[in-house]
Amino acid sequence: MSIKEFVMGELHHITGSVEPTTEGTVTVPSLDDAKVEMARQVAKWGVQDHPSYTTATVFELGVSIAEDAKRFCDRKATSGIVSWTDILAEEVLEAIDEAIKGDLEKLDTELVQCLAVIQSWRESIHRNKH
Numbered sequence: 439m440s441i442k443e444f445v446m447g448e449l450h451h452i453t454g455s456v457e458p459t460t461e462g463t464v465t466v467p468s469l470d471d472a473k474v475e476m477a478r479q480v481a482k483w484g485v486q487d488h489p490s491y492t493t494a495t496v497f498e499l500g501v502s503i504a505e506d507a508k509r510f511c512d513r514k515a516t517s518g519i520v521s522w523t524d525i526l527a528e529e530v531l532e533a534i535d536e537a538i539k540g541d542l543e544k545l546d547t548e549l550v551q552c553l554a555v556i557q558s559w560r561e562s563i564h565r566n567k568h
């Protein structure tokens with residue numbers, strides 16, 4: 439099966455519809471749509487295997503940006519004004535921190551947390567757009 443056939447099959451499989459369910463919740467497409475986007479990227483760029491971190495990036499400031507982001511996010515959460523942007527930024531910066539440190543196990547954990555926040559954010563959008 440070609441990549442194009444795979445992508446077309448995945449696109450056909452995913453309806454993307456949002457169906458209301460009980461108690462005001464909605465059913466959001468699963469991560470299938472992310473898999474389709476990944477397949478589209480592979481079709482465009484090929485399989486990508488980049489290093490988790492290279493030197494001389496904007497994040498080499500000698501301090502942990504993630505620690506500052508966590509404190510900022512915690513303050514906003516305590517004040518009741520935290521946003522999905524704050525939460526995701528914190529998680530992404532924590533992942534970048536682990537990439538810089540070279541701890542692949544912790545990096546993997548942080549990337550899973552990023553995925554969870556992104557999916558939760560998507561579900562929140564779908565729940566609240568009515």
